[in-house]
Amino acid sequence: MKVVFYHHTPLPVKKYGGTERIMFWHMKELVALGHEVVLLGHPDSEVQKFGISLIPLPKDKLRNGWEELIPLDGDILHLQFSTLDKFKIPHICTVHGNAKVNEVLSENSVFVSGKHASIHGSDQFVYNALDFSEYPEPDNLNKKEKENILFLAKASWKVKNLKDSISLCKSLKKHLHIVGGKTFSLSKYIHNHGIIGGEKKLEILRSCDALVFPVKWDEPFGIALVEAMSQGLPVFGSSFGSLPEVIGPAGFTARSKEELLCAMKDWDIKLTPKEIRNYALEKFNINKYSKNYLELYDKVINKQKLNTKAPLRVSSKDPEELFNF
Numbered sequence: 284m285k286v287v288f289y290h291h292t293p294l295p296v297k298k299y300g301g302t303e304r305i306m307f308w309h310m311k312e313l314v315a316l317g318h319e320v321v322l323l324g325h326p327d328s329e330v331q332k333f334g335i336s337l338i339p340l341p342k343d344k345l346r347n348g349w350e351e352l353i354p355l356d357g358d359i360l361h362l363q364f365s366t367l368d369k370f371k372i373p374h375i376c377t378v379h380g381n382a383k384v385n386e387v388l389s390e391n392s393v394f395v396s397g398k399h400a401s402i403h404g405s406d407q408f409v410y411n412a413l414d415f416s417e418y419p420e421p422d423n424l425n426k427k428e429k430e431n432i433l434f435l436a437k438a439s440w441k442v443k444n445l446k447d448s449i450s451l452c453k454s455l456k457k458h459l460h461i462v463g464g465k466t467f468s469l470s471k472y473i474h475n476h477g478i479i480g481g482e483k484k485l486e487i488l489r490s491c492d493a494l495v496f497p498v499k500w501d502e503p504f505g506i507a508l509v510e511a512m513s514q515g516l517p518v519f520g521s522s523f524g525s526l527p528e529v530i531g532p533a534g535f536t537a538r539s540k541e542e543l544l545c546a547m548k549d550w551d552i553k554l555t556p557k558e559i560r561n562y563a564l565e566k567f568n569i570n571k572y573s574k575n576y577l578e579l580y581d582k583v584i585n586k587q588k589l590n591t592k593a594p595l596r597v598s599s600k601d602p603e604e605l606f607n608f
Contacts, residue, residue, distance in 0.1 A: 284318045284319070284358045284359070284577070284580065285318070285319040285320075285321065285354075285356060285357045285358045285359075286310075286313055286318055286319070286320050286321070286357070286358065286359055286361055286580065287321045287322075287323065287353060287354060287357040287359070287360045287361070287372070288306060288310060288320070288321070288322050288323065288324075288360075288361050288362075289322070289323040289324065289349055289360070289362060290303065290306065290322065290323075290324050290325070290328075290363070291324070291325060291340070291345040291346055291349075292325050293324075293325045293327040293328045293329070294306075294307050294322065294324060294325070294328045294329075294330055295307045295329070295330070296480070297480070297481075298478070298479065298480035298481065300480075301379075301506045302363050302379050304506075305411055305412065305506070305569075305572075306363055307330075308412070308413070308414040308569045308572075309412075309569060309572060309573050309576065310322065310330070310333070310335050311333050311334075311335070311414070311569075312414075312569045312570055312572070312573040313573055313577075314333065314334040314335060316573060316574075316577070318577075319336070320334070320335045320336065321335070321336045321337075321338060321354060321357065322335055322336070322337050322338065323338045323340060323349050323352055323353065324337060324338070324339070324340060325339070325340065325345065326339035326340065326341075338352055338354070340352065350368070350370060350371075353370060353371050353372060354372075355371055355372065357372045358372065358373070358580070358584055359372060359373050359374065359375060359580045359583060359584055360372050360373070360374040360375070361374070361375050361377070361576070361580075362374060362375070362376045362377070363376075363377050363379060364376060364377075364378070364379075365378050365382075365388040365389045365392045365594075366389060367387065367389060367593075373583045373584050373586075374389075374391060374583070375391045375393060375576075375579060375580065375583050375589070376388070376389045376391055376392045376393065377392075377393050377395070377409075378392050378393065378394050378395070378399075378403070378503075378594075379395060379503060379504075380503060380602075381399075381402070381500070381501055381503060381596070381602035381603075382403060382594070382595070382596040382602065383596065383601070383602065384596055384598070384599055384600070384601060384602075385595070385596070386595070386596060387593050387594075387595055388403065388593060388594040388595065389593065389594075390588045390589065390590050390592070390593050390594075391583055391588065391589050391590070392405065392407065392589065392590060392594050393407050393408060393409055393576075393579060393589065394407060394408040394503070394594075395408060395409070395410065395411050395503050395504040395525070396408055396410060396411075396503060396504050396524070396525035396528060396529060397525070397528055398501065398524050398525045398527075398528060399501070399503040399504065399524065399525055400594075401597075402501055402596065402597050402598060403594040403595065403596055403597065404592070404594050404595055404597055405590050405594040407579075407589045407590055409572060409575045409576060409579070410504070410529070410566065410567055410572065411504045411506050411509070411567065411572070412509070412567045412568055412569045412571065412572035413506075413509050413510065413513060413563075413567060413568065413569060414569045415513060415564055415568055415569075418485065418510065418513035418514065420560060421489045421514055421515070423489065424514070424515045424556050424557055424560065425515070425555065425556050425557060428492055429457075429492050429493070429550055430457055430458060430492060431457070431458045431460060431490060431491045431492050432448075432451075432452050432457050432458065432459050432460065432491060432492065432493050432494070432495050432547075433459075433460050433462065433487065433488065433491035433493065433494045433495070433511060433516065434448045434459055434460065434461045434462065434463070434494075434495055434496075435462045435463055435488075435494060435496075435507040435510065435511065436463045436496070436498075436507055437463050437464060438461055438463050438464025438465060438466060439464050441499070441603075441605060442498055442499050442500040442502075442603055442605065443463075443498055444497045444498055444499050444521075444608065445461065445464075445466060447497045447540050447608065448495045448497060449466065449468065449470075449473060450540070451495060451497070451540065451543065451544055451547060452472055452473070452495070453470060453472055453473075454544060455544070455547055455548060456472065457472065457547075458472050458473075458474060459472060459473050459474065459495070460474045460476060460487055460490070460491055461473070461474065461475050461476060462476045462477075462478075462479060462484060462487055463478060464477065464478060465477055485514075488510060488511065488513075488514045488516070489514055491511075491516060492516065493511075493516050493517050493518070493519060493534075493547075493550075494507065494508065494511035494516050494517070494518045494519070494520075494534075495518075495519050495520070495543075495547070496508060496518055496519070496520035496521070496526065497519075497520060497521045497537075497540070497543060497608060498520065498521050498523055498524065498526070499521065499523065499605045499606045499607075499608050500523060500524065500602065500603060500604070500605065500606060501523055501524035501525075501598075501602065502523060502524030502525050502526055503524060503525060504525050504529065505520075505524075505525060505526065505529060508520070508526070508529050508530060509529070509563050509567045512533050512559050512560060512562065512563035512567075513560060513563050513564070514560070515555075515556025515557065515559050515560050516556070516559065517533055517534040517535070517550075517552040517554070517556075517559060518530045518533060518534035518535075519534055519535050519537075519543055519546055519547050520534065520535070520536050520537075520543075521536060521537060521538070521543070521606075521608055522536040522537060522538050523606055523608075529567075531562065531566075532553045532554050532562065533552070533553075533554055533558075533559045533562050533563065534552060534559075535547075535551075535552070538608075539608060540608055
């Protein structure tokens with residue numbers, strides 16, 4: 284099968300990038316599974332050494348006009364956003380975010396969790412995944428101290444709720460390590476690491492004992508959850524969006540700050556760090572992700588619609604309206 288992808292910034296990403304990394308891992312996995320992969324992408328992309336063909340886009344076509352360069356012999360075009368546009372070849376759309384009120388999505392949209400699909404009136408989803416070769420098992424997997432807590436998200440985005448993460452850790456006298464931005468604090472318990480990626484981020488992950496993720500919106504997936512679990516970290520999160528189905532037995536989800544405070548204090552997690560990693564490895568690995576998409580590709584190529592009607596956000600509330608927590 285010849286699968287075509289499009290992206291306007293260089294791949295692979297050098298530092299931070301959730302959507303881009305998942306797409307790139309998927310492209311590499313498709314090559315490993317014997318498929319031909321083509322990227323319509325930024326000319327600075329370095330994908331050829333991974334067996335991926337590059338069609339470099341001129342600067343004036345990085346965002347508009349790239350459609351003209353879609354190879355007509357491609358079997359399917361896989362986009363990382365939903366669009367109602369028509370293309371020269373069959374296409375499929377991975378939806379990573381929450382649609383705006385009254386925003387109609389493509390009939391070939393695929394969501395990233397069961398809850399994410401349901402709030403858009405769909406049942407089509409494939410869980411996000413990691414290339415676990417980039418998240419090897421740490422030597423200190425079973426040596427957790429329950430003192431260092433990780434916040435891994437865009438710190439400036441209110442829905443990610445850094446404010447309550449700081450409050451929880453101060454109340455418990457636990458150290459909070461913030462990755463994904465910074466905050467001003469004179470507290471000895473708050474540590475800013477900024478926006479980092481690669482080995483530096485992995486080093487911080489391995490130095491922590493748990494992830495706190497008290498989001499205040501319908502989280503579509505939360506790749507940070509699986510990154511943390513890959514290193515044996517349990518996750519303490521809110522119960523909104525995908526969190527209950529993604530975290531499962533590898534942590535705790537709460538409906539209030541008070542409930543989460545008690546959980547983080549008691550630290551009664553069902554799985555050991557080794558079992559947490561194995562849970563994530565089994566459920567959220569890139570091989571499983573790619574094989575699931577190959578099945579969906581076949582359906583679309585054979586003119587089957589993935590959704591009987593165009594997905595539409597079910598709620599009348601703005602997706603970034605904060606939930607009470």
